[in-house]
Amino acid sequence: xxxxxxxxVILALLLLVNVVFTPNFLSIQMRDGHLYGSLIDIxxxxxxxxxxxxxxxxxxxxxxxxxxxxxxxxxxxxxACLQISQDAGVAWAVALALGLSVLLGAWNGFLVATVxxxxxxxxxxxxxxxxxxxxxxxxxxxxxxxNPAYKLIGGGYLLAVPFGIxxxxxxxxxxxxxxxxxxxxxxxxxxxxxxxxxxxxxxRSKGIIIVVYAFAALCAGLAGLMISSNVSSADGNNAGLWIxxxxxxxxxxxxxxxxxxxxxxxxxxxxxxxIQTLTTTIYSIGVPPETTLLFKALVVTVVCLIQSPAFRxxxxxxxxxxPAPGPVPGEKVRVSA
Amino acid sequence: MSIATLPKATAATLTNPRYVPxxxxxxxxxxxxxxxxxxxxxxxxxxxxxxxxxxxxxxxVVAVGxxxxxxxxxxxxxxxxxxxxxxxxAxxxxxxxxxxxxxxxxxxxxIGATLGAVMGFIIHVFExxxxxxxxxxxxxxxxxxxxxxxxxxKIDDPTFTAFAQTQIDLFAGLWIxxxxxxALAVVAVGAYxxxxxxxxxxxxxxxxxxxxxxxxxxxxxxxxIAVYTISGFCSALGGVLLSFYMLSGYGxxxxxxxxxxxxxxxxxxxxxxxxxGLLIGTVLGVLVLHLxxxxxxxxxxxSSWWTKIFIGLLLFVFILLQRVFSMRRPRRxx
Numbered sequence: 001x002x003x004x005x006x007x008x009v010i011l012a013l014l015l016l017v018n019v020v021f022t023p024n025f026l027s028i029q030m031r032d033g034h035l036y037g038s039l040i041d042i043x044x045x046x047x048x049x050x051x052x053x054x055x056x057x058x059x060x061x062x063x064x065x066x067x068x069x070x071x072x073x074x075x076x077x078x079x080a081c082l083q084i085s086q087d088a089g090v091a092w093a094v095a096l097a098l099g100l101s102v103l104l105g106a107w108n109g110f111l112v113a114t115v116x117x118x119x120x121x122x123x124x125x126x127x128x129x130x131x132x133x134x135x136x137x138x139x140x141x142x143x144x145x146x147n148p149a150y151k152l153i154g155g156g157y158l159l160a161v162p163f164g165i166x167x168x169x170x171x172x173x174x175x176x177x178x179x180x181x182x183x184x185x186x187x188x189x190x191x192x193x194x195x196x197x198x199x200x201x202x203x204r205s206k207g208i209i210i211v212v213y214a215f216a217a218l219c220a221g222l223a224g225l226m227i228s229s230n231v232s233s234a235d236g237n238n239a240g241l242w243i244x245x246x247x248x249x250x251x252x253x254x255x256x257x258x259x260x261x262x263x264x265x266x267x268x269x270x271x272x273x274x275i276q277t278l279t280t281t282i283y284s285i286g287v288p289p290e291t292t293l294l295f296k297a298l299v300v301t302v303v304c305l306i307q308s309p310a311f312r313x314x315x316x317x318x319x320x321x322x323p324a325p326g327p328v329p330g331e332k333v334r335v336s337a
Numbered sequence: 338m339s340i341a342t343l344p345k346a347t348a349a350t351l352t353n354p355r356y357v358p359x360x361x362x363x364x365x366x367x368x369x370x371x372x373x374x375x376x377x378x379x380x381x382x383x384x385x386x387x388x389x390x391x392x393x394x395x396x397x398v399v400a401v402g403x404x405x406x407x408x409x410x411x412x413x414x415x416x417x418x419x420x421x422x423x424x425x426x427a428x429x430x431x432x433x434x435x436x437x438x439x440x441x442x443x444x445x446x447x448i449g450a451t452l453g454a455v456m457g458f459i460i461h462v463f464e465x466x467x468x469x470x471x472x473x474x475x476x477x478x479x480x481x482x483x484x485x486x487x488x489x490x491k492i493d494d495p496t497f498t499a500f501a502q503t504q505i506d507l508f509a510g511l512w513i514x515x516x517x518x519x520a521l522a523v524v525a526v527g528a529y530x531x532x533x534x535x536x537x538x539x540x541x542x543x544x545x546x547x548x549x550x551x552x553x554x555x556x557x558x559x560x561x562i563a564v565y566t567i568s569g570f571c572s573a574l575g576g577v578l579l580s581f582y583m584l585s586g587y588g589x590x591x592x593x594x595x596x597x598x599x600x601x602x603x604x605x606x607x608x609x610x611x612x613x614g615l616l617i618g619t620v621l622g623v624l625v626l627h628l629x630x631x632x633x634x635x636x637x638x639x640s641s642w643w644t645k646i647f648i649g650l651l652l653f654v655f656i657l658l659q660r661v662f663s664m665r666r667p668r669r670x671x
Binding site for chain 1: 459464469470472480481483596641642643646
């Protein structure tokens with residue numbers, strides 16, 4: 001998998017930096033029957049981002065983009081916490097929140113596929129209005145809840161492993177099965193390659209687009225439950241703020257083209273891990289956390305440049321060429337031009 | 338496409354698809370203003386409209402830059418962060434080493450324009466999507482803010498505060514701030530550039546179809562780099578106006594302003610695919626956004642989050658409208 005090479009190298013470099021600064025970084029211990037360690041923390045805190053990024057990958061594979069996932073995170077957490085604070089059952093609250101998320105995603109898909117609005121704009125509507133909706137649900141307050149069953153989703157452990165990690169693995173396994181073992185992945189890539197051509201070839205591209213957006217919202221809804229359960233509260237204003245940008249970054253770092261037509265689930269998971277590791281690294285090597293954004297900007301730029309064919313041709317290609325033939329530089333330029 | 342200015346062409350103007358979206362926005366603005374005036378006491382005054390300009394002079398300037406970018410079919414997510422960075426640089430240079438404003442302001446504008454130019458350069462030369470490049474720019478500028486300082490820095494330079502507190506009296510007790518004049522000047526210059534210069538023609542041409550613009554021999558690359566430079570410059574100027582308004586520099590200023598700017602441009606009738614739109618529409622878009630906030634604050638019982646829901650609804654309606662128009666007018670697919 002050449003495509004995964006660069007993300008892997010960067011992740012390895014980040015981990016190496018951590019090992020240099022904190023020697024016991026890679027150690028994983030059992031404490032009170034739970035797994036502890038920096039690596040586990042990266043996986044645990046990165047779980048919501050990984051989920052959102054998985055959904056985003058499929059959306060981007062169809063040539064779309066979903067800006068509304070952050071708002072869906074907030075809405076889903078707000079609705080679940082509101083239900084639980086009104087003494088509803090946890091299962092009912094979770095089902096309701098996920099149901100609403102799927103509905104919101106289907107609405108995005110409807111705008112994109114049936115009405116024909118550009119994805120970035122169609123989802124911008126829900127991104128703006130969704131924050132308002134989330135605050136409407138919580139009535140502008142931060143809802144705090146105490147519920148051990150709900151706490152399991154984001155903060156609990158199952159068989160010594162944080163439940164969030166298991167949830168991500170389950171979603172990843174189901175998604176990988178659906179898109180790589182069944183024809184769905186092929187159809188998604190076909191729609192992303194050329195929606196009109198695939199429609200003429202008999203693919204129900206509209207249906208697929210709606211399903212993909214609904215799936216992205218479902219992932220976001222699940223991530224919303226995780227985030228709100230981890231802190232036992234719902235904040236309509238700040239939950240999942242800017243997670244859509246991180247998710248898009250994770251997808252792009254993972255080698256999925258924003259133009260659609262091809263995608264890599266493994267790459268996305270790597271991308272999300274890189275972002276989470278970067279955050280952890282900045283804390284562990286003692287750089288002021290305010291500068292996280294600077295490093296993020298740097299990583300994004302480097303990864304995107306490395307993956308850009310134009311950049312490779314113009315910069316890397318030119319650098320490799322000079323040592324080979326040609327005694328006079330001026331002459332060589334004329335020949336190659 | 339000639340600009341219809343003759344009186345006999347008025348009827349044609351009203352039905353010209355180029356002007357319909359702007360007229361719809363204008364109609365909405367009038368309707369909201371009249372409805373507000375009928376419903377609330379003290380709403381029906383010229384100062385309400387002037388306040389829209391006073392409170393949103395910075396947004397207006399930023400939205401002008403955004404209009405240029407969107408007209409070429411691009412997008413600039415970095416504007417809010419560049420605004421914050423500009424307030425931060427201006428405030429820290431004046432508070433720390435005590436540099437005079439006439440050195441600081443040109444420097445800030447230069448930094449903004451350079452940032453924009455670099456982003457435009459990367460977008461064009463390395464063919465990376467504007468969305469990702471300006472996202473990186475957004476992180477970079479916001480990160481630089483926090484590197485300068487995490488606290489709010491007060492601006493107490495006498496020239497700066499004097500300029501910020503100046504009121505320019507108009508007739509009948511109405512007044513505006515000098516920032517409004519700057520913002521209106523930016524709109525005027527922007528409109529001139531768009532409609533009467535070669536750059537403006539290229540902007541519309543690139544947005545209409547990049548391929549055709551290239552085949553026509555227009556310098557697509559220079560145009561694209563130029564619009565991002567303009568947007569960077571406008572963001573920096575918006576930052577200077579915001580520091581007049583706030584009299585402070587802070588890394589958390591203007592969070593999410595890119596969304597407001599994009600919303601204003603869309604509500605103003607500019608096609609997001611590029612190639613069609615007018616600056617006057619963007620001005621109306623900013624006014625409509627402000628009227629929504631004003632009405633909600635006059636209503637009193639509605640909470641602030643209704644603003645977001647209403648803006649979302651308006652966006653939906655206008656995007657639907659754009660869709661209907663672009664379907665009626667067959668466009669070549671890109």
